[in-house]
Amino acid sequence: MRLRLSFIAVLLCLVTPVARADEGNGLAITDPGALRALETHSTHGLGLARLLDPARTTPIPSDALFALPAMMPVRAALDDAFARYLADHQKHQPRVRIGVGPGHDVQLFDQAMLTSPDARFVLAGIVNRMDRAYVAPDTCGEIRLIYRLTRTAAGTTPPRLPMTLNLVLRAKDLNDASVTCADLAGRWLDSASFTETGAARADRLLKPDGPLATITAAQIDRIETNLQIAHRPKSDTQEFRTDYLQKVFRFDATAKQFRAAPMENQIDRDRLLADAALGHAFRDWLLAPTNLRTFDRGTVLIPEKFLATSSLSSTPVGFAPSALQPEFGLMAADGKGRGVFSERDVVNALERAISQGGALENIRSPAGFARRLNDITCGGCHQIRGIGGFHFPGPDTLADQSQGTVAASPHFIGDQPRRRDIVMAMRNGKAPDFSRGFSDRPQMRGNNELAGSPLLDGWGATCYRPKQKGVADKSFASWTCAEGLVCQQVGADASSAIGMCFVK
Numbered sequence: 001m002r003l004r005l006s007f008i009a010v011l012l013c014l015v016t017p018v019a020r021a022d023e024g025n026g027l028a029i030t031d032p033g034a035l036r037a038l039e040t041h042s043t044h045g046l047g048l049a050r051l052l053d054p055a056r057t058t059p060i061p062s063d064a065l066f067a068l069p070a071m072m073p074v075r076a077a078l079d080d081a082f083a084r085y086l087a088d089h090q091k092h093q094p095r096v097r098i099g100v101g102p103g104h105d106v107q108l109f110d111q112a113m114l115t116s117p118d119a120r121f122v123l124a125g126i127v128n129r130m131d132r133a134y135v136a137p138d139t140c141g142e143i144r145l146i147y148r149l150t151r152t153a154a155g156t157t158p159p160r161l162p163m164t165l166n167l168v169l170r171a172k173d174l175n176d177a178s179v180t181c182a183d184l185a186g187r188w189l190d191s192a193s194f195t196e197t198g199a200a201r202a203d204r205l206l207k208p209d210g211p212l213a214t215i216t217a218a219q220i221d222r223i224e225t226n227l228q229i230a231h232r233p234k235s236d237t238q239e240f241r242t243d244y245l246q247k248v249f250r251f252d253a254t255a256k257q258f259r260a261a262p263m264e265n266q267i268d269r270d271r272l273l274a275d276a277a278l279g280h281a282f283r284d285w286l287l288a289p290t291n292l293r294t295f296d297r298g299t300v301l302i303p304e305k306f307l308a309t310s311s312l313s314s315t316p317v318g319f320a321p322s323a324l325q326p327e328f329g330l331m332a333a334d335g336k337g338r339g340v341f342s343e344r345d346v347v348n349a350l351e352r353a354i355s356q357g358g359a360l361e362n363i364r365s366p367a368g369f370a371r372r373l374n375d376i377t378c379g380g381c382h383q384i385r386g387i388g389g390f391h392f393p394g395p396d397t398l399a400d401q402s403q404g405t406v407a408a409s410p411h412f413i414g415d416q417p418r419r420r421d422i423v424m425a426m427r428n429g430k431a432p433d434f435s436r437g438f439s440d441r442p443q444m445r446g447n448n449e450l451a452g453s454p455l456l457d458g459w460g461a462t463c464y465r466p467k468q469k470g471v472a473d474k475s476f477a478s479w480t481c482a483e484g485l486v487c488q489q490v491g492a493d494a495s496s497a498i499g500m501c502f503v504k
Contacts, residue, residue: 033198124394368475
């Protein structure tokens with residue numbers, strides 16, 4: 001495990017130049033100076049205060065934020081999640097010390113920061129997710145304002161805490177006929193050619209024809225929170241591990257509050273395994289040819305009755321299937337239980353889907369199906385090629401000088417060509433291809449600009465290790481390494497079919 005962490009650290013260093021180059025694609029705003037100016041802009045600021053408490057004229061600290069009537073259910077739900085986590089720990093590991101600070105075996109996130117006047121959520125990035133227009137075509141997908149919890153009373157370089165709050169907006173107001181999806185897509189893509197930096201860039205983005213000009217509080221759809229709830233340092237008795245809690249809160253326009261909601265495609269493993277009837281219903285629904293095909297393409301929208309309202313995921317997890325993966329156990333082959341899906345179920349379903357509509361793009365085996373079960377979920381995706389449990393920790397916008405941080409994860413950066421391809425199609429009035437590959441490996445798009453990089457098949461890339469004897473798994477057979485590299489085992493599990501590309 002420690003060896004894999006070293007590999008990941010080196011991989012992030014290699015990814016940094018690619019990340020900086022890709023900031024110019026127009027689909028993410030990561031310039032620290034521009035973000036500072038956007039957060040505090042006098043007439044069109046994008047700080048949480050302006051969007052959630054318009055009467056306020058200064059940045060809103062955590063204590064005031066969670067005291068807002070709209071945010072009180074968010075705080076209550078987070079408190080409940082912490083209480084559940086502690087109760088579960090005390091039930092299963094009563095002798096392992098848990099609490100806030102380095103004197104504990106398991107170090108908890110400091111909940112006091114959520115009610116502190118000396119901490120606040122700082123705008124850390126703005127991300128175009130018009131590639132999600134398949135969810136709600138009329139609103140052209142989503143725009144995400146990402147805020148990072150930061151201690152603001154701690155000198156010239158305030159420490160950032162392991163928690164993000166994403167304010168997810170509909171990309172276009174349904175009632176605004178002045179701009180179309182094609183217009184909006186063009187505005188974002190045009191911003192790639194902007195040469196300004198800092199406050200000047202912010203002004204350009206907010207001009208009447210800029211990509212941020214139309215953003216208002218009326219477009220708010222939901223809040224997504226992600227926090228490192230616990231950190232387990234390496235010791236003689238435990239491996240290094242961090243646990244991440246994710247929740248989603250949709251805005252209830254009638255109550256004018258954010259309410260906890262089922263998380264998109266966060267399959268509720270525990271309920272499905274405990275309730276045989278519910279498990280059978282999920283199996284039958286997902287294996288139906290039409291649903292299996294959208295599951296393969298990564299555009300499936302699983303009914304809420306099968307979903308959870310929170311996700312608890314751990315990193316690092318390694319490449320081999322394990323109980324740390326959110327959907328481990330749903331396949332009968334995972335353990336001693338019956339599971340929900342047998343390999344025969346999956347093989348038969350694949351044959352039916354192929355006979356009705358041709359070959360699938362990604363899932364071509366039970367192993368591919370099992371991998372998609374995990375990476376389609378919020379928790380499973382955030383375990384894969386993330387920076388800890390985050391895909392967008394964002395740049396440090398309050399530091400007095402650049403800290404050399406990487407704003408986004410390898411998964412985020414590797415997905416940019418696919419997202420750009422979709423936004424370009426929208427701009428050009430063409431039907432976008434919304435499909436996506438597995439989270440471990442970017443989908444091949446366009447001119448294959450990622451070839452040879454750590455993001456696709458270069459040093460440190462995820463790859464497939466076929467068995468010396470037998471037929472290669474068709475779901476992963478294309479996961480090869482660039483010339484001069486070979487797919488090698490990572491960690492102690494020699495049986496894992498997934499490895500990393502290293503020098504021969």
